[in-house]
Amino acid sequence: MEALFQAGSILMKVNTLQGKKMVESGLQSGDLSLSQSWPAYLPLPADLEILQQKVAGVQRESEDFKEEALKAIHYLEDAFCQMSGVLAQQEEQVARVKQRLREEEDRGIVRNKVLTFLLPREKQLREHCQRLENMLVRSHTRPRAIRKSLAD
Template identity: 80%
Template sequence: MEPPYHAGSILMKVNTLQGKKMVESGLQSGDFSLPQSWPSCLLPPADLESLQQKVAGVQRELEDFKKEVLKAIHYLEDAFCEMNGELVQQGEQAARVKQRLREEEDRGIVRNKVLTFLLPREKQLREHCKQLERMLLGSGRDALGAPRKIQAN
């Protein structure tokens, strides 16, 4: 047995199952109008008209809300695409920086190898130059360190 409800001055029975179905279908379709199967004698015509105006207002608000939601979704999609593009660009830039760092590291390794090879050679050449200098200066001096006279033939 369905409970009676008091609406205005009219005592009426409400079919809760049918009402629930109407609300569910109204929520899904966005249509909150009363079905033709419901007798219009449940409410006075003025109350029914007021209720229909309220329902129409709710439907307009729902449509406005849908438009706002779609606009927000489009905005979010655009922002996502823009951010995704920036991420791709930053990824490419990071890859270029890594490549330059690798190249610089490779040049540094080559420089170190060259320096490792050249520094001992420089040391050997300096010592050899000093020996040659001593030999050259030593041949031009006598045992006491005084310069010798070079005789011409």
């Protein structure tokens, strides 16, 4: 049941059942160090140094990735906040425009009512003025005697 696994350029002989248990317990606890039951399978000190350097490199890359991911998350949060602010401003503008439209419609309705009232009244006044004008013109064309008798 033992198999050869390659980690980078290092070949390791691993008991797969024990390895599976170690990996599972290491993943659960967050500790991926080798247990004491594995001393026979440890690589030579030179290989161990290379492996430790590689692990340290992976850890640095992991930390760099975490930092970059956090920066990206903060950037996205800032962008979301800005977009939310802009959206709120636009909603306020829309509300103000709708209010102005309603007010303008109300003024238009009032204007129409006033015009509906005033136009027939204007027509009546024009007709009355026309009658008065006709009476005035006729009164100037009558003879003076008739006018004098009308004045008495």
